[in-house]
Amino acid sequence: MAPTREMSLETKERIVKLLEEGNSSRMVAKDVGCSQSAVSKIWTKYKQHGMVVKAKRTGRPRKTSKRQDKQLKAICLENRKSTTKQMKHKWEEVGVNVCDRTVRNRLKEMGFQYRKAKRKPALTPKHKRTRLQWAKERQSWTVDDWMKVVFSDESRICIGQGDDAGTFVWCRSSEIYEEACLKKTTKFPQSLMIWGCMSGKGTGEMTVVNSSINAQVYIDILDSFLIPSIEQMYLQEKLDRKWGMFCVFAVQVLYLWESL
Known part of the structure; x- marks a missing residue:
């Protein structure tokens, strides 16, 4: 807790003078801009010592202004x-x-704390506008609507790399996602890539991607792993391949963002 500010000697003398003139402690407190209890303490000390005294402050003096x-x-x-x-x-x-x-x-x-920086992809202004628009278009979706969507993405596994070490920054609780407080990450580093998918029905198949991901590789993944995953997760609803391709179209939105 920061130390309280010491009241000046002139203010204390004014308080005593106003009280001696017959003013109430409430009116005096309002006049000088302090609390009524402070006025009472100053008046009590004045009656004890017969003069306005400066209180002794405990603790080490503050070294900075x-x-x-x-x-x-x-x-x-x-x-x-x-x-x-x-x-x-x-x-x-x-x-x-x-x-x-x-x-x-x-x-x-x-209010600053030294904490580990949150990891977040380095997005361009265009990426941010596109994602915000996508979120606004679906902000009224119900749980049933989201149950019909399959999400897929790739994730890298770094072996022997030091770039995943924690970075600490000074920030307040409301600033953890400020630009200056983030540790930026990059997409597609030279490392092992894993692809997987999930939905409200559960998780789908997972595969290791041994090459760089381009349009053809991504289509092959969707055809070889995403479609079978959709058929397995939605087997009870007896979805045909046309419904599966509709889900593929919804999932491809994420890939298109990354390639912008």
Whole structure:
């Protein structure tokens, strides 16, 4: 919790003067802009000591000012992936000499936490507009509507790669998906690819993709694995191949986005 601001000696003297003139503590508190309890405490101490005294404050004095704290906030927002030690060195360049712990304490007071960056594909503005439009067109779909859709996608398995290590960033709870707080991922790295599908009826077949995915390879996957998966998942509803091809068309939307 941040320390409270000490009331000035002039304000305390004004409070005492107003009370001596016969004003109520409620009116005095409203006049000077403080709480009624603060007025009562000052009046009690005045009657005890016969004068306005400055209270002794416990604890170590705060080493940074509000202006310096704002400078630290600007340093943090400039590069969310900076460590406390790196921010400490930058803070020292503007004349603030503190330890790493003070840097962490000030950032926590501002609501920042050092957490692992969320992983998210690097999308272009066109990708974002297309996906938002797709979501808006289906925002009124019911559970039964979604039960008729089969989703498929590929996923890579990295073996001996270090790019999946966690990246930590400074951010507040409401900022975990801000651009500066994300660890960007790329599609189609040189690694083993796995293809699979699922729907409200369950999971379908899975296969290893041993080559780069192009239009022909993707069509072969849909024909060899997606169609049999659809027939198996929807066997009880006795769907014919035409219904299966309709589901394929719905699924291909995701692939078209990735190829934009």
